[in-house]
Structure formats: structure tokens, C-alpha cells
Amino acid sequence: MAELYIFASMKEMDIHIRVGVKQEPELTDAERLLVSEARRATYRSYSPYSHFSVGAAVELEDGTVVTGSNQENAAYPSGLCAERTAVFYANSRYPELAIRSICIVARGVDGDFCTRPITPCGACRQVLLEAELRAGHPIKIMLCSTQSIYFVSSVKDLLPLSFDDSFLALDV
Numbered sequence: 636m637a638e639l640y641i642f643a644s645m646k647e648m649d650i651h652i653r654v655g656v657k658q659e660p661e662l663t664d665a666e667r668l669l670v671s672e673a674r675r676a677t678y679r680s681y682s683p684y685s686h687f688s689v690g691a692a693v694e695l696e697d698g699t700v701v702t703g704s705n706q707e708n709a710a711y712p713s714g715l716c717a718e719r720t721a722v723f724y725a726n727s728r729y730p731e732l733a734i735r736s737i738c739i740v741a742r743g744v745d746g747d748f749c750t751r752p753i754t755p756c757g758a759c760r761q762v763l764l765e766a767e768l769r770a771g772h773p774i775k776i777m778l779c780s781t782q783s784i785y786f787v788s789s790v791k792d793l794l795p796l797s798f799d800d801s802f803l804a805l806d807v
């Protein structure tokens with residue numbers, strides 16, 4: 636109720652994002668390859684603490700696919716998510732190649748692939764945003780579950796009102 640009161644006294648703006656949904660048989664060959672590489676990457680996850688195995692497959696502009704998985708640590712914050720592992724690996728191995736798309740998959744504590752599309756954490760979204768700005772074009776994001784695959788056509792959609800390097804140039 637308090638929120639309603641505050642918003643009633645000012646203009647509002649809505650921010651919408653569009654999410655595409657496909658079933659596995661509808662995927663293109665390139666998309667299917669990315670899903671299968673991301674699934675394979677979950678088996679290379681090092682997640683003895685959460686037992687949540689995440690895999691990410693990144694497609695570069697020349698079609699090269701690189702993968703990453705979450706890498707945990709006894710000092711929990713020292714670990715890294717699958718998405719950032721994959722993006723940082725792609726950028727350090729192929730700095731000249733822009734990222735075209737990323738696919739994310741996870742297996743839960745029971746070892747089975749998740750029935751709900753897995754979505755990147757906030758820090759990974761920020762890193763993906765930097766990759767998108769560096770690429771100079773939108774990065775396609777595929778979020779997988781056993782039921783369906785969500786498609787988001789730009790990282791900007793996943794991170795509205797985001798912070799980027801344009802703020803650093805502001806003369807304020």
C-alpha cells in the first residue's frame with residue numbers, strides 16, 4: 636500500500652522485455668549444438684558445496700563454441716559462475732572474436748537437468764552486458780530447462796537501467 640501511495644504521486648514508466656519460448660524440436664542446428672555443449676559442460680562443474688551444476692556455452696562470431704562451468708571454493712565467494720567462466724575464457728582465448736550468443740543449462744542437487752529455465756545472477760548479467768557493448772551488437776541468450784528454452788535477444792533486456800561505461804564519461 637505504501638508503494639501505491641508513492642507511485643500515485645508521480646509519473647511512471649513501464650519497462651517490458653520480450654522472451655521467446657521454443658521447444659527443443661524447434662531449435663536450429665546451431666542452437667541445438669549450443670544446448671548440447673552447455674549440457675556437457677555441467678558435467679565439468681566443480682560444485683561440491685551447492686551440488687548445483689551449471690554449464691554455459693558461448694558462441695563466437697566465427698562459430699567457435701567455448702564452454703564454462705561453475706567453479707566453487709571452500710571460501711564461497713571465491714568461486715565463479717558458469718557464465719562468467721565461459722565469457723572470461725572466451726575473451727581471454729579469443730579477444731578478437733565477439734560473442735554472438737550464450738546458452739545456460741543447470742542440473743540440480745538430484746543430478747537431473749532443471750525443469751525451470753536457469754537465469755544468470757546479477758553479476759553475470761553485468762559481465763554479459765560488458766561483452767555485449769564490446770561486441771557492438773546484441774548477444775542472444777538461451778535459458779534452458781527440460782520443458783522449454785527461453786530466448787532473450789539482448790543482455791540489455793536482462794538488466795534494465797544498467798550501469799555501463801557511458802556513465803564514466805559523464806562530466807558531472
Ligand code: THU
Nearest residue numbers: 685687689705716717754755756
Ligand atoms: N551459478 C551459476 O554458475 N550460474 C547461475 O546462473 C546461477 C548460479 C552457480 C554459482 C554456485 O556455484 C551455484 O550455482 C549455486 O549458486
